[in-house]
Amino acid sequence: FCFDDSFGHLEQAYAKGKGVMVVAGHLCGYPSVVTVISTRVPCAVYSRRNKDSRKVAIMEAIAKAGKVEVIYRPENSNRAEKLQPVIDVLRQGKMLFITPDTPRKPHEGVAVNILGKTAYFPTGVFVISMRTGSPVVPVWWRWEQDCYRICFSEPIELSRGGGKIRDKAKAGMKQWSCQLDSFIREYPEMWWNWLDKRWTRIIRNHDNLK
Numbered sequence: 047f048c049f050d051d052s053f054g055h056l057e058q059a060y061a062k063g064k065g066v067m068v069v070a071g072h073l074c075g076y077p078s079v080v081t082v083i084s085t086r087v088p089c090a091v092y093s094r095r096n097k098d099s100r101k102v103a104i105m106e107a108i109a110k111a112g113k114v115e116v117i118y119r120p121e122n123s124n125r126a127e128k129l130q131p132v133i134d135v136l137r138q139g140k141m142l143f144i145t146p147d148t149p150r151k152p153h154e155g156v157a158v159n160i161l162g163k164t165a166y167f168p169t170g171v172f173v174i175s176m177r178t179g180s181p182v183v184p185v186w187w188r189w190e191q192d193c194y195r196i197c198f199s200e201p202i203e204l205s206r207g208g209g210k211i212r213d214k215a216k217a218g219m220k221q222w223s224c225q226l227d228s229f230i231r232e233y234p235e236m237w238w239n240w241l242d243k244r245w246t247r248i249i250r251n252h253d254n255l256k
Contacts (some may be wrong), residue, residue: 047196048193048195050181052198055183055198055199056141063181064178064180065136065137065138065139065178065180066136066180066181067171068083068089068140068141068183068185069145069182069183071147071230072148072237072239073238076247077105077108077109079143080143081111081112081113082112083143087188087250089140089141089142090142091114091117091143092132092142116133117129130204132144133177136152136178136180147160147167147226149165149167149245150167151166151250154159154168155169156215156219156225159223160248161230164248167223172216173205173212175243176214179206181201182201182202183200183202183224185197185198186199186225188233193218201227204218
């Protein structure tokens with residue numbers, strides 16, 4: 047893995063002292079990318095606990111090797127309880143790594159367009175950003191010149207004054223999903239979600255998850 051000059055976007059966001067949320071798609075090697083970034087910025091990762099204990103063990107081993115804290119989403123909890131662990135990490139001034147391209151049921155997210163198909167993404171990242179002032183910085187990586195080159199986009203900034211937070215959060219997620227769509231179209235080999243059953247149903251035009 048190697049960084050380019052865009053690392054400055056993360057540095058500037060982190061320097062604000064309000065924590066920073068780094069958002070990525072499920073790209074090849076995403077568990078390892080977190081440990082690479084953590085060599086420069088203290089990092090935690092927010093994740094759902096996988097039902098496959100082997101996958102959990104692998105992820106936790108990678109995180110431990112990179113000194114990355116794993117924050118699991120509380121089970122059987124309401125929306126506020128699910129977001130609280132994220133807020134706690136950000137208040138400590140840490141970087142939090144999140145992969146929000148896991149499709150949800152229609153009532154659980156905002157409609158976005160990926161590869162010409164409709165999916166529903168959660169908006170919690172941007173709700174938290176407006177409540178805490180923590181910047182949201184997209185990150186991407188691709189194979190180039192014998193290494194995975196890590197690139198950061200400029201922070202997605204949403205106005206905290208006026209208007210409904212929920213509507214602004216939806217706009218923020220739509221903006222990020224457009225970036226994800228462009229990246230997948232240019233580097234389709236990098237996206238792991240081709241193997242995800244939920245995405246298989248969406249791509250086959252079964253848009254509404256049940």
